[in-house]
Amino acid sequence: MSIPPPPGPQQPEGQYPPPYAQGPYEQGAYAQGPYVQGPYGQPPYQTWNQGYSPFNHPAPVNGLAIAALVLGILCFLPGVGLVLGLIALSQIRKRGERGKGLAIGGSVLSTIGLALWVLALATGGASDFWQGFKEGARGGASLSLAKGECFNAPGGALTGETYDVDKVSCAREHDGEVFAVFELAGRSYPGDDAVTDTADRRCYGLRDSYAMDGWAVPDDVDVYYLTPTRGSWRMGDREITCVFGSVSEGKNLTGSLRNDETVLDADQVAYLKAAHYLNAALDSAPDAEYVEDDLPGHKAWADRVSRALTRQAGLLRAHPYPADVKKPVDVLAKELDKARAEWSRAAEAADADAFYAHYDKGFKLLDPTKSVTARKALGLATTPPSADSGGSGSGSGPDGAGMQV
Template sequence: MPPGHPQGGQNPYGPPAYQPWAQGYSPYNRPAPVNGLAIASLVLGVLCCVPGVGLVLGLVALRRIRRRGERGTGLAVGGSVLSGIGLALWALLLATGGVSDFWQGVKEGARDGASISPAKGECFDTPGGSLSGTTYGIDKVPCSGEHDGEVFASFRLGGGAYPGHGPVTAAADERCYGLRDDYAMDGWAVPDDVDVYYLTPTEGSWAAGDREVTCVFGSVSEGGNLTGSLRNDETVLDVDQVAYLKAAHVLNAALESAPDGQDVEDDLPGHKAWAGRVSAALAEQARMLRGRQWPAGVRGPVAVLEADLDRARAPWAKAAKAKGADDFYLSYGAGLRLLDPKQAVPVRKALGLETTPPSRDGSDGSDGGDGGDGGAGGGSGGDRREV
């Protein structure tokens, strides 16, 4: 054993000391990787779109960082804190209804910038005073003053992909015209220059979940507007007025169901079926009037109107059985002459309803008198328009 070495060859200073790698052995001393969940947590925390997910990812990231020796502790902590704050804000919005308000704002913004979504019975103005084309910045105003439009109904379209401009406006046109009488039951009280318009979803607002169609009354006159509310329904009228108008609407609906755009010679079966509907409606209207106990001052005028309806029913029933176009015209003409709107004036006066019949143009039966109630919808004859 050489001199100077301790016995057994032991190093007198002990084994050599090595500094262990903090992150595991790496011959090139590469830095430890950053935990991916920590990054995701921070991103979701900043965006605040799904704060619950960001919080969970941050907590999971902290556990993995400690276990694997990865970097990203600050990212995970920051993401967890931001996500926790976001989660608290979402809970507050849900509790106060703020989420609903926020989503409504998103839809209104997508609907080409309209600032409000007016409800039934509300009135509004548009910046240019026009209800045609695309409307921006609708402002709600009192119905007592002048305004561009009055909302009388709204409904939702079905889901699925955007069906296109044509199908959307066609659905709006059909449904809105069918809903107008529920809001303005007395068609005589609606000015002749008033027609139906509608607010419809755009392709952009449809993608944001907007499916609402808003039905609106507006003026067809150049530069025209409305003054005062057109609402006359159960919330405004008394029970006797409502009962009379409901009976009158039975005949109105039958008269408006005339074949569209075809002469009797081209569609005799269709016109005969229409005459049959009018005859049945006349009988139903008379039955509804007889089945009610009217106030003393109304009974006499109602009895006279009932007799007029009975007389008019016979020629319409005959037209429904016509052998040819000439026979139909003969019976139809006689029946039409017996449907004079002026017959309803005494009843309306007794009930306190409008007594001036709306002006009517045209040549088919639906544009004549209607057994004493001259046509639903106020006689507005303008083209149907989309807002």
């Protein structure tokens, strides 16, 4: 038997040098670090602390947690961000992934965003946001104009393209006054000409509902409009804004031109509504300037005027005007009856000469000065618009003349 040598300076008592073994503990292949003696003379092994092991890769970050945080910060699709955050938390627990804080943060921010969206929908904030978006598409937030508002345009011009206007009080000098706003339908841009034609037709048709008394509109005031461009149409802009503006260069408007049910009394409104039947009929004259060029068209027009005069006189007599107003209104109604008879004969004329004979008599009987007394009693404007005014909305006959009563 062998007797172990006595302990020396390099060998503590009771310990023996580890036996050589095959594998990683062969001579010259000892690993550095602390050693632990294995039982029954087994070779020692080296212990690794977590974090130092070359095989201990960190757990990956959950991708849904990142997405939830991004959506939560941007407040974009908050409902989706909340769902992704909850799914991420579940996956993190099951897979041992990292990103719990990201998922929680995304869920909280998405919940706040979702609450804000619900509040916006309940209070109309979403509608305001969309309106602001459309205004931005048009080029400036101040281009959003409502009926009854007044504004100044860049350089005072109501033509060409504009990206901004300044709203001002109608009591101050201003370039334009909005009298109507409407939207176009359709998904595809109809083209510049089609948009302009629609704006022209609709705006001229809507002016009388805002300025019912055409006599109160200055002769140098005409209709303008703001329309979408092809670019703003792609951004959702469908709005056409109808505007009153001066045709005199360098001249501004002062005071509102609005005179409708919100401004006028019941007697004034009744009188003007009756007068509009005749004005609309006079404005429907055929395109042909001379009767000889379109006798059937002029006869049909005379018939429309005749029927409008019948309707107007009937409405004037039917309304219960005050005593001081009823007398001049009845006198006017009798004059309208005489004019109706001549227009009716013009509608039945056999030839152009007969048409002209009755048309001339009927037109003279529609002399606007005959309605001044009734208008004065009603407190309406008493200065007739000029026959060649471009903005008062006068009716037109074969010779370009016309009247508003």
